[in-house]
Amino acid sequence: MIRGLIFDKDGTLFDFRRSWGLWADRVLAEITPDADLRGRLAAAIGYDPLRQDFHPSSPVIAGTAPEIAEVLLPYLPGYAPDALMARMNAVAATAQMVPAVALRPLFESLRARGLVIGLATNDTERPARAHLAAHDLTDLFDFVAGYDSGHGAKPAPGQLLAFCRQTGLDPAQVAMVGDSRHDLEAGRAAGMQRVAVLTGIAGAADLAPHADVVLADIGGLPAWLDERVAA
Incomplete structure (x- = not known):
């Protein structure tokens, strides 16, 4: 689960x-x-x-x-x-980030499922937190790490494993969600499930061999989670 x-x-x-x-x-x-x-x-x-x-x-x-x-x-x-x-x-x-989907409603729905949520980016932590704050998301994240947060950078799994240590989750209970091979390789190295999305530069053909599922965007996560429960 x-x-x-x-x-x-x-x-x-x-x-x-x-x-x-x-x-x-x-x-x-x-x-x-x-x-x-x-x-x-x-x-x-x-x-x-x-x-x-x-x-x-x-x-x-x-x-x-x-x-x-x-x-x-x-x-x-x-x-x-x-x-x-x-x-x-x-x-x-101060860059103007354009949301891939309506973020606040999606993350509120994920939190309502009891999910623990983290962010692992190769951006610097300060801009990452600024971007979350600009879109009213800060309170919905339990963990935020940039490449300079002391856990390394993807595709190494340090950020992902730090998330598990902080939250007490087993990596097998976590899915890494990203748009690049770096994200998916980090997820594999951490022992996590891997969800690819197509709102970056890489296409489905590039990401599918490294992912458990490929979604158009993160808006497809609730349906994917429901399918897993039903199975």
């Missing part, structure tokens, strides 16, 4: 393209006024500004701030890594 759910954030709670395209535009504009350099930086992170879309291999999809900065820094001689990450995180904290 599923007693807990731990969610990825970007591409899972929030539609990835509609949320992070605006972030990328803002970050690149703040880094440099040079249009040619912005174009090279965008290409380096696999971002198409005209379409506001990301290549499936973009480090923005599942990477941490240091990983994204590492890709950008070769184009920015003299730019301090800490300064670049601080700028990226400041923009992220």
Whole structure:
């Protein structure tokens, strides 16, 4: 029986393209006024500004701030890594996240089932908490971890196992819900069930081999949980 759910954030709670395209535009504009350099930086992170879309291999999809900065820094001689990450995180904290579904009603319904709920993101913890607060979700989460929270980053299972330690759940009682292979690989390594959603960049063909089920979005979770009980 599923007693807990731990969610990825970007591409899972929030539609990835509609949320992070605006972030990328803002970050690149703040880094440099040079249009040619912005174009090279965008290409380096696999971002198409005209379409506001990301290549499936973009480090923005599942990477941490240091990983994204590492890709950008070769184009920015003299730019301090800490300064670049601080700028990226400041923009992220105020980024306008676009919900994949109506979030508050969904999470209230999940809590009404007695489920314990966590968040595990490769974003920094401070922006993650800011995004939950902006959408009136903070009180519905029992656990929040970013890559900088002391548990590591996905695809390693540290964040997921920390959720289990904090809540007392066995990993077999938990489902990891995410939009990327990083999420699903972390779930497998933690010994959890794995639910893939298609509100990120990856398609069903990429995710299905690594998931127990593929849903269009997290709005399908209640029906999936009901099917498991009926079975």
